[in-house]
Amino acid sequence: MSMPDVWIGLSKAEQRRNWWWTGFLTLVFAGGAVAVGLAEPTSDRWWWVGGFGVVWLASVFYMINRGYGRTRLSADGMDFRTFVSRRSVPWSEITRIEKRQHLTRSGSWWDLRAVRGRARSLTIPGAFTNRMWDAEFERKLSVIQERWSRAIGG
Template structure:
């Protein structure tokens, strides 16, 4: 099986940057509004709190937007700004699409469920569009790699049992 990268395309990364900009405006607006309402001695608490929330959210959105996954015959390799992780196919039980709902939005991501039951999000595979062909293609590709790997692992013990 050839190696394949799963990542966001240019339009999706641009959309992620727009959300990051929107988040920045909301945090800046909150900071300004609170600083106008609160007493002067409490300004720095609110500004510092908003800055910490903003920084955490921006780091999360950038890390999520530029994360990617490499599919190989041996397994998956997750790469983000802050982490690198390799998962052999034998540790993965299944692949699933998860939906998340907030007050005014809905989004989906792809998760791999490990042998112990822990689910990990696949970097570079999320969408907020209901019928996203690119997202469905990524899901089908990961499932195909998992099925091929499982078929190859099942065939191996049968051949080694013959003595």
């Protein structure tokens, strides 16, 4: 019996939190650009401000793409959807689903990865958190692992 497709993505509250962090990032970069713009001589000023702008734009694009990415779990595999890409990965290519922790100076965050046998692992869109014990994130992990286990007959 075939199971219905399941979508994995951020809830409205998680998307709102992602937008708050994007706004905070924007304020930090704006403050840095203003500080450097006022401190540097006129000839060098625009290079610094432009550099801040380019890094800010890349960071904001990453956060928006991450915040609105989704994954569809079907009988055949996982379909990843973000603003810039669409990708399908059959269940047979996946060797395991794992939770990865990323440590930074400002804290840590977790995401889910689909580990493939002979290819690089892929981040699963729509599943990340910065909370150590996030029930919704753990639910997403268990749903994906259950679907993968059933698909490979395990």
